[in-house]
Amino acid sequence: MDRRLIELAKRPDVLVGHSILEEAVLAGPGSYVLLSQPEPLAQVPRTVVDRAAAVVMVTSLDEAVLEGTASEVPEVERVVGIGGGMTMDNAKYVAWKRELPLVLAPSIISVDASVTNTVAIRRNGTVEYDGFVVAEPIIADLDLISAAPERLNRAGVGDLLSIQTGRHDWALGAKTGTIAFDDEIDIAAASVLEALYGIADEVAAVTDRALEHIIRAYVAVNALLLDAGHSGPEEGSEHYFGYATEAHTGRSFVHGELIGLGTVLMSGLQANDQARAAAFLDRCHVEWRPEQLDVDAGTLHAILGGLPDFVRHASLPHSIIDETTFDPATIDAMLASLPAPTT
Secondary structure (H helix, E strand, O other): OOHHHHHHHHOOOEEEEOOOHHHHHHOOOOOEEEEEOHHHHOOOOHHHHHOOOEEEEOOOOEHHHHHHHHHHOOOOOEEEEEEOHHHHHHHHHHHHHHOOOEEEEEOOOOOOOOOOOOEEEEEOOEEEEEOOOOEEEEEEEHHHHHOOOHHHHHHHHHHHHOHHHHHHHHHHHHHHOOOOOOHHHHHHHHHHHHHHHOOHHHHHHOOHHHHHHHHHHHHHHHHHHHHHOOOOOOOOHHHHHHHHHHHHHOOOOOHHHHHHHHHHHHHHHOOOOHHHHHHHHHHOOOOOOOOOOOOOHHHHHHHHHHHHHHHHHOOOOOOHHHHOOOOHHHHHHHHHOOOOOOO
16 A cells, blocks of 8 residues: 555544634535535535535445445545544545545544544445545534534544453454554553543533544544554454444444443453443443443343354454353353443
8 A cells, every 4th residue: 555645544634623614625626525414414514515516415334335325426526524424434435436535524523434544334234344545634623523412422432442452352362473463552552541531521521622632532543553554452352342233233323332332341351440441431421331222131142142253253353252251151240240330
């Protein structure tokens, strides 16, 4: 891959401020297709919508749908995505396939899709990542983001808290010789995690500082993953649990909330500061608990019992899942060990 593109991906142009969306989009050259969804589109300045050569409402990450969108958009000079994670990945897919410049403006920060470079694609019921594209720029309009439900923005910490379990799984994989470990990257990831623990109250209040912190932390982590050449510092068993849960239930969840539950569950298996992770999510007012996600004990038993087969079938990297026997007694103990809500 072009080294210049990698370096650009590690240091993207991130614009943060209030009411900056209109100027930032319209300042770009040439015609554009706008991808969005109804809720965020309602918050977009009318001129941004009116000047688009076409407006596409995204509905899915299924590969066939993504391919159809990429083939059907008109000839334009840019792709602009304004919305949540699904919109970000649809826009990235179109830009990648059509080899067009990309502009992304997240309307929520419950997931890091606006700053990552690969595209989430649902193939045969499983999320896979493909392609490589860099947004120029990423527009973090705080007015647009703040218009989203507070719950969605608080959930953004889930895709960062996963560093806690991801690092542990990365180290386990390194011991098996299946993945290279880098001490400097690991230390840098730990620093991002520790800084995250320090802003819980601001996340709960959904302050501008918290929103910007989450966005810039996403950027920092993405750079670390590019340096590592894999997602080990941030993605491990907690994400595998999330993928398995969506596959088993056929439901889409708020990503950061589901990953929060996965992080607490897997940190318990890892004997890795589970109580701190749970207390942090509670303090941030993130809705991560099974009852909040409408996942009952029977469903959790089925998901956890099937995890080893799921990760093997998906060829996911080594993690604590590969070192655990998910028999009924173990699963009962995992669920019983979930810390009680902090008061």
